[in-house]
Each structure stands twice: as C-alpha cells, then as structure tokens.
Amino acid sequence: MSKKEIVIVDYGLGNLFSIQRAINEVGAKSLISCKSEQIKSAEKLILPGVGAFEDGMRGLCEKGLVNTICEFANSGKPVFGICLGMQLLLSFSEEHGLHRGLDLIKGKVVRFKEPDPGGEKYKVPQIGWNSIVLPETLHQGKVSGEAGRINPWENTILKDLSNKSFMYFLHSYIVFVDNPERCLAVTRYGLDEYCSVLKKDNIVGCQFHPELSGDTGLDILRNFVLQ
C-alpha cells in the first residue's frame, strides 16, 4: 500500500469499527491494519483499545508491532492513543500485576482508589460522562493578562473545545504522567484527579472514547485528522 493515510492499529483488542465510523464521519478515510508495512507508511496512527493492559501488550507483541509503533512515534508522525491505547503509551501498568508499556511517555497506569468506607460512594469502573479540565499548572503558565492570554489547548487536538467539556469514559485504570507539562487535561472521579488527555510532541492520548463522546468527541477526531 503506497497511499498514506490514517491507520487504525488492529492488535486484537478494540472497537476498531466505531473509531473508523467516527473518522469517516469527520471526513477522512482510514485503514484498519495489523501489518507493519502498512502502519509504517501511514501518515497518522490511531492506537485504539479496550480491555486489559496485559492483553494489549501481548497483542502488540504477538503481532510484532511494538517496534513498529515506537519507530513510528519517534519519526514524528502523529500518533493518537485512545483508552487502553493511551495507557499502553506509558511506562508501566499495575493492572493484574506489573506490566511494561511502550514507554513512549514516562508515567504509570494504576487503578482508581477504592472508596473510603465512610465517604462518598462511587463505582469502579467509571462508566459515563465526565469533564476534561485544563490543569492548573498548564493554565497558570500560559495565561498572561487579558490581552496576552494564550490557550494551552490551541494547537492540540483539544483546539476550540470548551474547558470542562464532557467526554465518555469507561475504565478502571488511570494514567499519571511524570512530567506535568505532558498532561493536557485532567479529570476528577472518586478520590482521584488523573490525566485524561496527554501530549508529547506528536503523540497524544485520550483516556475517554472520542468516538462515543458525541459531537465534542467528533471535534477532537476532526482536529486530529486536520492537524
């Protein structure tokens, strides 16, 4: 395949077709593939995923895609990790033991804290809508007076989104990145405030499902497609 386009990585896990439908809806074509050659020649990569971290890494290893994806990321071409796909970008996860990730972004994946016996009750997994919020650190660093106000989301997949937009989440494990500047948005659930959108140069990740987050989710996908 010589034509460059968006490739959605098929490593055995993930709602590939919903992402494909959503990409289609925002006016782009995509190819679902597990083949290294096709992935290498893609213009942009989407790493989807639902399920357990261990299964995800095993899927990538068995299909011989670990190096391919890392090389793609290091080439500077856009990579978008969604849900489990975002978690796999990190250094390691504590889900069902300790498992190494792709280590493209330094950080970890851990489970939601359990509710305090006497405190507010909440359920795990988080299933439902929640807000993505501009982190304090990012916000303070960039705002410089009314006239000089810069939006940290400006040249990212969150371009033109309102702060605290609602997205659809479905997960029991959350991401913490080592370098706070990599965290584009945070979300609060239960006793945790975790990274819901990350970015390191050409690599981005969303813990939520943009393909299930209505029009706002489609906006994010459109931003990715157009960047």
Place this chain on the structure above:
Amino acid sequence: MHNIRVIPRLDIKGPNIVKGLCFDGYRVIGTPEKFSEIYYKAGADELFFQDVVASLYERSNLLEIIESTAKKIFIPLTVSGGVRSIEDVKEILRAGADKVAINTAAIKNPDLLRQASRMFGSQCIVSSIEAKRLGNGKYEVWVDYGRQPTGVDVLEWAKRVVDLGVGEIFLSSVDKDGTGEGFELDLIHMVASSVSIPVIACSGAGQEEDFVQAVKIGLADAVSAASVFHYKYAELVDTLIMSYNKKELRMGEQIDSGNIEFIREGYGGNSEIFVNPASIGDVKRLMRKKEIFVRV
C-alpha cells in the same frame, strides 16, 4: 458526585419500536433509527436497544438496525435480547453495538458471562436483570423478557455477576415496567448499594421526579426509561393515554405483529396509565436543580 446517565430504552420488534402495554399487544411508535437520531440530538447519554421477541425470530433485522444506527449516533449503544452465545455477542458488537446485555442465557449458563467478559472485556458486557417482587424485601429473577420465573434471588445473582466479570447491571422491574407508577426504589437501592459496579435503573418512570428518586433514594448510577421519553418525541396522532384492564402489567407478552391500529381499536378496560411525557432536557434540568450531576 459523579454524573448520572440518562438512557432512553427502545423496545424493538422487527423494524419498529414498540411499547408494551398489556396482554393485548404492542403499539408501534416509530422506527429505531429515527428515534435514535432524535435522542442523540436531544442529549441522551447512551441508548439501550431491547429486542423484545429475539428468542424466536431472526436476528438479521436487529443487526441491520444496529448497523444503520451506529453510523449516525456517536454515543454508546447497548443491545439486549436473545443473546445466547459468544457468537451472538461477537455479531452484535461487530454490527456496531458498544455493549451487549445478557439475561436469560446467563441464568441458564452463568459461565457465558465470564467467557464473554474475558473475551470482549468487562466494559462490553452488561448483566440485564429483570426482577419480580416476592415480598419481604425479596425479588426473584425473571427471564425471557418478563415471561419466566427462575427461582433465583436477585441480590445473590447481582453479586454473582460482578464476580463473573460484567461491567455493569441493567436492572428492570417486572412489576413496574410500563406502568408509569415510578421506579421500584427498594429494588434499586438493594442492588445499587450492594454491588461495586454501576447499576442502571429501568422500569416505571412516569414523570420527571421519578428519575430524581431513582438516584437519590435508589442510588442508581444511571436511569433508563421508554414511554416517558417516547411519547414526548413521537409524532402522535392521538392522545397519550393508554388503557388497560388488568392491574398487573407484564412485559413481553408474545405477539405476532405491532398493532398500528392501536388508537382506533383501543384496548378497552377502565384503568389508565398516565405517563407525563418529558424530554431528556426536562429530566436533566430537574436533576440539576436537585443537585444531581448530569452531562449538559
């Protein structure tokens, strides 16, 4: 403090949405595709498709509906009804559903839930539990869309499905479904407060305030309803009042066809079900007013 989901339930028979009324049959309300789009635009957080005669008829109709709906709506879609095997789950997910709910088949073979959760992920598998009041605070699991008792205790079953790995529970009340008398709050509270996974409460909503109670008293993590929403958005040619002549209302009575002549023929009887139709926006507004968090 987490956001409560509002989920319209669409009961599907063949190509139509139907609403069960009583022993006599169903009233056709519209098509699932049309309603799905309406609900998507109206702010529904998810959609729930219930195939009401799935056990006995061909699946292809439902798969077509799922496919065409999934192309247009970008919120989660759960499909329920007649899911009997791993193959069924696979087919339904491939057609475009995000989650699959299983009731009857899981009671017969609980391991199906374990297998499905392991294979497709907990997040894709919902345990659909239909509960009938036994008295003394106890409820019995019914299957086959409100047709068959099982002798299984609802609370015990709910705890069991969590162990089997499902992601959430969709809880309906055989006693309340279609009545508009309000949710079965004791049932919801019993289950929601006992399991660590989300519980979606369904059956009985007749007005906006019912949803508030399902959350505040029942502790539901999400609320689902059919008539209350359908009759708000349906293009009705007649009144909203439905008649039935039996006090007890059952879901899922076997039928051969959707009755499109409903309004003219009528169903006789003296008792009436009142549903105060509400929009999704109305329900969410009231919830916010009562300090329940919802997606805006």
